[in-house]
Amino acid sequence: MFTTVFLYFSSRLRSICRLQRIQGHMMSSQVEPEVLLEKVGNAGVITMNRPKVLNALNMTMIRQIYPQLKKWENDKETDVVIIKGAGGKAFCAGGDIRAVTEAGKVGDSLAEDFFREEYILNNAIGVCKKPYIALIDGITMGGGVGLSVHGRFRVATEKTMFAMPETAIGKTVRPYRVSSMVRRGGREGGGGTLVGPKIKNLGIPDLEKELLDLKSPSVDDISKVLDSFQNQSSLDSEKPFVLEKHISDIDRLFSSSSVEGIVQNLKADGSEFANKQAETLSKMSPTSLKITYRQLKEGATLSLADVLVMEYRLSQACMRGCDFYEGVRAVLVDKDQSPKWSPSTLEEVSDQMVDQCFSSLGDKDLTL
Template sequence: MSLTILTSAYRLRSFHRLQRIQGHMMSSQVDPGVLLEKVGNAGVITINRPKVLNALNLTMIRQIAPQLQKWENDNETDIVIIRGAGGKAFCAGGDIRAVTEAGKVGGPLAVDFFREEYILNNAIGSCKKPYIALIEGITMGGGVGLSVHGRFRVATEKTLFAMPETAIGLFPDVGGGYFLPRLQGKLGLFLALTGFRLKGRDVQRAGVATHFVESKKIPELEKELVGLKSPSAEDISRVLDSFQNQSSVDSEKPFVLDKHMSDIDRLFSSSSVEGIVQNLKADGSEFANKQAETLSRMSPTSLKITHKQLQAGATLSLQDVLVMEYRLSQACMRGHDFYEGVRAVLVDKDQSPKWSPSTLEEVSEQSVDQCFSSLGEKDLRF
């Protein structure tokens, strides 16, 4: 074969390879993590990364935030609906691994991600248009922030809710310090410290969701919602109530924590995490022992930060809670346990984090208080 033909063949192969690469780049550009569309009089946000359980990243936050603002100011948009693609997850959380990598090297993502995520959480909490989150599938961390501050949250039998942050050296952020202490009794503190998982109808019974609708009825519900003409919040309530009344799945099952609610209120009533652990150990019941064992695996620093966060958040506005949580997020970025927790749970998956300090007693009040200190110029502003 002549050199010319060889060269031509090589060039052609290179050209095809380049075309393939460009094609792939274009397809990843036209495959956004978020779909934003107008359906009838509704603005519809679809979180569209099903392969990674719809994990939330900064690009997605930067797409949702301005669009939400546009719809809020648009006379042609009456409601906003947010949903997850793929059926497995609404949104399983923030893209924590990327944040960890940035945090290790002092990259801007560790600052920008939390700042912009919390600004979006606040925009959802203050949205003047009825905001309806269809929280089907896994709803954790960042996914909770995208839903729980909205006016309506609809769970299905496939919903799995948790705030498992103390297991990775973080704290239940995205406004967790606002909504958790407002749940009944000490339930919010219990969920925050232990990362306990609520499923299906229990997500509504706990007060995290406002409604429960069977999964198979969700397409019909969406159709009815987008067809509403200039609905008031009461009109939407009526539609959701009627779908809830048609949903009988698990209706006869009691709330999973029903028989433990008075125990939770009693055992988790303490001015310190050490006090809670003492209560649990002294109680000695199977339930108490299980919770004590769970807490023993969590980051001691995270447990103490979370306890103080919820105590303070109980009397603050959502905005003030988010300012506080931004300070805490940056303290975690400067600390040790977040990186170690992500390594143990998400990267190496050995589930054996080496916390530092390793016991509650070694975490001083002073070190916890420092996490809540103002960042001055760098504080979160709305």
């Protein structure tokens, strides 16, 4: 009897501790605000201010950024919106996944609310009527990608590390714009992207100051400033895109109608490049790989809004499954880097299982 009571209260205590961590995600006790929202001249400036955790995005930040972005969008005295990260190491290393994981384990609504409100914010960035400039200096992953790539301008530096590592933790990646940016080496026309090493010699502060000094800037005005900084820097100007020599291999090896086919292509090729890709894929969640493959195929022809609706469905499928929790455990909690995926092979992940992940959530679907 005593053992039963002890186990019951131990379980309750663990649940309470989890809920306390979730509540801490919602209500910060820090004196320093987690996001700074400032008006500098005619510019609205958003600074993610959690440098100790690489500016990881949490619900508090989302709920501050979204209404302010909408306010600036409709403010006649705000001409441009700039978003950046504090601390010098990261723009944003992603969403605060550990808090979402704890919420999912105890059935807390944060597991639904976080992704819903994050994607609503991403859509607002994508359709923002004012020029939106993301200064992606440092680590930019997962949720940080969502805060940057959907805006009009993305400015990278020599310190930018851009990644979507979700399949390593049993989640899925975002197909909209990311795949096309990677395919073109991150170089978009029309002032869309300022590529990494180009501005080391001049620096983000100088660029930001020049942007802030613009009076009622048009998209062309901003593009000219970005182009001028790129043209003034000679750092690594002669270096080709790092994957340039592998583009034809990528097109050939990854042109298959299934993930299994891609893996077969890589193994049959036998080159150092192919072997490295095969090894990487072998470590990922088989379920996430199959979902992501279909997601990239379908997302290539969808609007941002439709992609986000699809992605929200997939996020909730991950919350219902087990690989997401196992991936977070292996990568972020225990850090043993040895997740036990279920199913453990690509062949065990049926088309029906994948179809269920894409199915409508009814009245719980994301509405934009």
